[in-house]
Amino acid sequence: MKNRTFRDAMGKFATGVTIVTTKVNDQTHGMTANAFMSVSLDPQLITISIDNNAKMLDYIKESGKFAVSILKDEQKEVSMHFAGQKDNPDVVSFDEVYGIPIIQDSLASVICEVDKSVEAGDHTLFIGEVLELKLTDGSPLAFFSGKYGSYQVV
Template sequence: MDSRTFRNAMGTFATGITVITTEINGDVSGMTANAFMSVSLEPKLIVVSIDKKSRLLEKIHKSKKYGISILSEAQQEYSMIFAGQIKEKREVEFDRIGGIPVLKEALLTLSCNVVAEHEAGDHILFIGEVTDLNINKGEPLVFYNGKYRNLKVLEELAL
């Protein structure tokens, strides 16, 4: 199978949208990703998958820290900004958690210290120990079959 077929097949798995952030010398960098999962409760570990061609890769290697912002349905523009889909400069509001920049008003924000990394094909998996978190109310932004969705629309489609 070719890469496009595989990518389309993986798109049938509905996911939330995260923005992964880190900071080097006051310069905040981030990227949109749906390759995120919880790994362990004790210790509290999560993993993110970063393409080897990503500009964020070397920054996480250097900082050894990253933040995760799980986006709400009202934050599609942030997803598009950090995915490079919106090219013009837009204002992005950050909070800090555990000293790491995260997106304001995200459903969940986490700060993590990198405890391990593993090469996996054309990606690097960063396992992070969660040092702090903040939970907000709201509905998640969902990505399914190559399109942004929200739960209300998905619920209506099921009826």
């Protein structure tokens, strides 16, 4: 099976869009990701998947903490900035919780301490213990088959 076919098949799973952030030496680092899921309610755990070649991998290992901000439908430009599709830092505003940057006005932000990491193929899974949550109202930014969209209730 070709990597492109596998990637296309995985793209058929509609997801939300998140920004994973951390802070190292007073520098904020972030990346767009959709490989995110909840793992456990007790204790509260989530997982993110980071490419082993991504700079973010070392930043999270060094800081030991990260946040996942779930984007609203009007935050597409924020996603594109952190995905390297558009260089537009003016669209990004941060708040901080426990010294970890989160995307301001996102639908939800999940602030975590790394519980453990597991190498899996060409990615590393970080399991984060939830320290804090921040929620707002709005509609989610969606991603399907390589394209942004919005979620419609039916």
